[in-house]
Amino acid sequence: MFKKLDPILHAQLRLAIMSILIEVKEAEFTYIKKETEATAGNLSVQINKLKEAKYIEVEKKFNGNYPQTICKITSTGISAFESYVKSISSYLKQ
Amino acid sequence: MEKEKTFSEQEALMLIEQTILKARQKFKDDGFSLIMWGWIVIVGNIINYIALSQEMPILFLYWAIVCPIGGIISGIKGAKTNKKEKGSSPVAIQMKYIWWGCAITAVLLWLAAASFGWTYINAAMFVSFGAPVFITGGIMKFKPSIFGGLILFVFGIVSFYIASYDWSNLVAALGWSLGYLVPGYLLKREAKKQ
Numbered sequence: 064m065f066k067k068l069d070p071i072l073h074a075q076l077r078l079a080i081m082s083i084l085i086e087v088k089e090a091e092f093t094y095i096k097k098e099t100e101a102t103a104g105n106l107s108v109q110i111n112k113l114k115e116a117k118y119i120e121v122e123k124k125f126n127g128n129y130p131q132t133i134c135k136i137t138s139t140g141i142s143a144f145e146s147y148v149k150s151i152s153s154y155l156k157q
Numbered sequence: 158m159e160k161e162k163t164f165s166e167q168e169a170l171m172l173i174e175q176t177i178l179k180a181r182q183k184f185k186d187d188g189f190s191l192i193m194w195g196w197i198v199i200v201g202n203i204i205n206y207i208a209l210s211q212e213m214p215i216l217f218l219y220w221a222i223v224c225p226i227g228g229i230i231s232g233i234k235g236a237k238t239n240k241k242e243k244g245s246s247p248v249a250i251q252m253k254y255i256w257w258g259c260a261i262t263a264v265l266l267w268l269a270a271a272s273f274g275w276t277y278i279n280a281a282m283f284v285s286f287g288a289p290v291f292i293t294g295g296i297m298k299f300k301p302s303i304f305g306g307l308i309l310f311v312f313g314i315v316s317f318y319i320a321s322y323d324w325s326n327l328v329a330a331l332g333w334s335l336g337y338l339v340p341g342y343l344l345k346r347e348a349k350k351q
Contacts, residue, residue: 068166075164075172082176098179148173154166 068154071116072147076101076109081136081144084119089135110134118143186297187348189234190256191290191305191341197227198337199330202279206326228260252293259289276320279329283313283336290336299347301340309336 072078079099083090096106113119118140122133136144164172201219208216235253262285270278291306312332319325 073169075168078169078172079176082173083180086177086180098176148170151166151169155170 068150069143069147071112071118072143074109076105077113078147080106080109080113080134081118081140084134084136085141085144089133092132092134095134113140116140116143186252186293186344188341188344190231191337192345193227193230195333195337195341197223198282198333202326202330202333206323206330209323209326252296255289255292259286277317279325280313280316280320283309283316283329283332287313287336290340294340299340299344301343305336305340308332312336 072081076099079101080095083095083098092106092110095110096103099106101109110119110121113134114121116139117137120135120137122135124131124133201223204216204219208214263282266278266281266285270281287306287309289306290302290309294300294302294304294306309332312329312335316325316329316332319328
């Protein structure tokens with residue numbers, strides 16, 4: 064029986080964001096934008112969806128005069144990601 | 158708003174693997190520590206040879222003066238790098254612990270040698286520094302570091318057999334050149350490319 068894939072994670076850009084954060088734990092918005100090659104607008108929308116799902120936390124602060132947005136994966140996000148990977152692995156085995 | 162791209166399970170897994178691999182490779186270091194400590198140890202081994210062959214034990218003070226300075230420079234560089242890094246990677250944290258473990262091992266071996274004799278210190282240093290070079294090379298998937306670590310292990314074994322000869326220090330200098338400096342300069346070149 065196929066497990067239902069998490070619809071929050073089964074979307075290309077959100078999955079890319081989570082894959083980056085699972086490795087680095089936390090990262091700046093500009094770093095994620097560079098790595099995913101997404102537009103700022105689309106990236107903001109997807110980050111908000113992950114934040115609403117409590118998979119990531121978003122912290123806004125200032126570095127000198129420059130605003131910084133830091134995204135950090137949560138323990139809920141880590142569990143969801145691990146579960147997602149197990150689910151798609153089981154899809155591929157069958 | 159852009160439409161969400163749909164993709165297959167296979168594509169999803171590939172995306173995860175590629176993204177994680179790319180993030181991991183970003184945490185290759187710039188070779189600074191390998192280059193700095195490589196030169197410190199190479200010059201030190203040449204000084205050891207001169208001190209032993211010319212009977213000038215005062216030259217051994219080189220280690221007591223230069224190593225703490227090297228340690229301070231490493232500490233400052235490490236603190237600056239931590240400030241600059243955009244992500245605190247589990248991989249970067251692992252690598253820090255590996256090198257800290259190595260530094261503590263080296264200090265303990267030095268303290269032991271001060272009590273029990275310096276004959277096998279070169280061999281001990283090769284073996285204890287070969288491990289982190291090899292391991293971090295594997296983590297970074299950087300072959301020159303992996304081979305560098307293996308070279309250090311080989312020179313470690315050779316050093317046990319030639320320990321009683323003054324010229325063993327010159328052989329040690331060669332070992333550090335191959336096992337430390339070569340990967341260090343290659344890492345520096347890679348970091349510049351990135």
